[in-house]
Amino acid sequence: MDGKKIGTETVKRGMAQMQKGGVIMDVVNAGQAKIAEAAGAVAVMALERVPSDIRAAGGVARMADPAIIEEVMRAVSIPVMAKARIGHSMEARILEALGVDYIDESEVLTPADEEFHIHKKEFTVPFVCGCRDLGEGLRRIGEGAAMLRTKGEPGTGNIVEAVRHMRRVNAQIGAVCAKGEDELMSFAKDLGAPHELVLEVKRQGRLPVVNFAAGGVATPADAALMMALGADGIFVGSGIFKSDNPEKFARAIVNATAHYLDYAELAALSKGLGAPMKGLEISGLTREQRMQERGW
Amino acid sequence: MVIMGAGRIGVLSLQGAVSEHIEAARRTGCSGFAVKNRKDLEAADALVIPGGESTAIARLIRKQGLEEEIRSFARARPLLGTCAGLILCAKELVACPDPAPLGVMDIKVERNGFGRQKDSFETDLEVEGIGTVRAVFIRAPFIHAAGPRVRVLARFEGKIVMAEQGKTLVTAFHPELTDDGRIFSYFAGKIQAAGPRRLHSD
Numbered sequence: 001m002d003g004k005k006i007g008t009e010t011v012k013r014g015m016a017q018m019q020k021g022g023v024i025m026d027v028v029n030a031g032q033a034k035i036a037e038a039a040g041a042v043a044v045m046a047l048e049r050v051p052s053d054i055r056a057a058g059g060v061a062r063m064a065d066p067a068i069i070e071e072v073m074r075a076v077s078i079p080v081m082a083k084a085r086i087g088h089s090m091e092a093r094i095l096e097a098l099g100v101d102y103i104d105e106s107e108v109l110t111p112a113d114e115e116f117h118i119h120k121k122e123f124t125v126p127f128v129c130g131c132r133d134l135g136e137g138l139r140r141i142g143e144g145a146a147m148l149r150t151k152g153e154p155g156t157g158n159i160v161e162a163v164r165h166m167r168r169v170n171a172q173i174g175a176v177c178a179k180g181e182d183e184l185m186s187f188a189k190d191l192g193a194p195h196e197l198v199l200e201v202k203r204q205g206r207l208p209v210v211n212f213a214a215g216g217v218a219t220p221a222d223a224a225l226m227m228a229l230g231a232d233g234i235f236v237g238s239g240i241f242k243s244d245n246p247e248k249f250a251r252a253i254v255n256a257t258a259h260y261l262d263y264a265e266l267a268a269l270s271k272g273l274g275a276p277m278k279g280l281e282i283s284g285l286t287r288e289q290r291m292q293e294r295g296w
Numbered sequence: 297m298v299i300m301g302a303g304r305i306g307v308l309s310l311q312g313a314v315s316e317h318i319e320a321a322r323r324t325g326c327s328g329f330a331v332k333n334r335k336d337l338e339a340a341d342a343l344v345i346p347g348g349e350s351t352a353i354a355r356l357i358r359k360q361g362l363e364e365e366i367r368s369f370a371r372a373r374p375l376l377g378t379c380a381g382l383i384l385c386a387k388e389l390v391a392c393p394d395p396a397p398l399g400v401m402d403i404k405v406e407r408n409g410f411g412r413q414k415d416s417f418e419t420d421l422e423v424e425g426i427g428t429v430r431a432v433f434i435r436a437p438f439i440h441a442a443g444p445r446v447r448v449l450a451r452f453e454g455k456i457v458m459a460e461q462g463k464t465l466v467t468a469f470h471p472e473l474t475d476d477g478r479i480f481s482y483f484a485g486k487i488q489a490a491g492p493r494r495l496h497s498d
Contacts, residue, residue: 004417004418006415021312022312040355102413125413
């Protein structure tokens with residue numbers, strides 16, 4: 001008999017597999033967390049500010065006050081995630097000690113280390129990380145990420161970058177699968193990805209972990225689009241609580257994610273929601289304002 | 297022994313680890329497909345309610361108007377509930393009004409009974425009639441109390457983590473996350489025993 005083991009790769013990745021087909025919503029207090037849970041969110045991300053407010057406030061964005069995270073954990077029975085700065089292993093240790101269910105090592109916060117990401121394998125708590133392409137995603141998995149998401153461009157309400165990143169990841173998976181194994185060391189070098197993980201993608205025909213869409217989802221149609229492009233599920237940051245009617249938007253985005261191929265249903269649930277969050281044009285952002293450039 | 301084409305296993309496909317259950321069903325020699333609505337359900341010889349978030353799945357079941365459909369399906373046909381699926385099969389939940397379970401099995405269930413994700417674990421587990429399996433528990437529930445018609449198949453740390461009542465089988469852990477097909481084969485045995493659906497009009 002092999003006894004009880006916590007924090008194994010299967011347990012960490014499995015947690016993300018249970019979230020598939022679902023919506024993870026950013027919340028800043030217990031009230032919002034309850035709205036998200038009642039709407040059918042599969043998890044909430046506890047934050048001090050949603051990304052669009054972080055963008056507006058400027059300055060250094062850090063891990064949320066643990067009091068907010070604990071308030072959210074007490075308020076709901078669904079999993080609670082929280083964000084740590086890229087490379088900030090101590091923020092991550094604090095979040096782990098609080099007992100959060102997942103840590104997002106996130107470009108939405110100001111990076112703490114411009115060279116190294118957190119060595120995630122050392123933690124019991126699982127991590128999700130952002131990626132813009134397959135190489136970036138596989139590097140994060142190599143460090144121990146148990147779940148990926150596209151970076152998109154957070155806090156913009158503009159889906160274009162999430163689409164770009166999801167298409168790029170999928171095209172590169174297709175390229176890996178189409179190549180012979182003899183070509184994959186060279187391709188791994190081009191991708192900047194660990195060779196072993198490239199071979200794993202070829203074996204499985206897909207990423208070895210779940211990949212959600214994030215960074216710009218503002219409407220039910222956006223969520224359905226990302227599901228149709230192959231996302232395993234959806235993160236919504238500012239899109240719910242910066243819309244005119246958070247309850248309606250939350251429910252509609254959950255339903256659109258579950259029924260993304262039922263176009264009549266999508267039409268019905270998109271009706272009369274009120275105004276979505278106000279969006280930002282990506283070309284209006286300077287390189288320094290583009291959160292997706294954070295991390296490597 | 298399960299023969300090829302032994303049954304069509306529908307996996308409730310509203311949220312959760314759907315593809316994992318479909319693949320696990322196929323490994324037993326059954327066919328597996330996604331069930332999103334009443335019409336899909338009508339084509340199934342058996343149903344799986346997969347692991348996922350029970351609150352989210354319950355809400356989507358209600359929205360699709362599938363509650364009564366699933367209850368009446370479970371009276372006639374085999375049903376497997378894993379983790380969130382076990383929660384939804386319950387008659388009652390401990391200290392938790394939400395989600396309202398479907399009540400297809402005489403069990404009282406405690407959600408997140410083993411703790412949060414940091415407490416999630418895998419372990420070897422002795423299952424009655426099957427032997428030792430590797431069991432993956434993720435924010436898992438357990439069965440707090442079971443009625444007289446419920447047969448307990450496994451306990452961990454004294455808590456009931458697998459049980460059956462007639463054609464309904466539930467596990468608090470995730471057999472779909474390992475390559476060991478014995479639990480799905482056991483379920484496929486229930487499908488064989490129930491016979492093909494066309495011979496048993498509901």
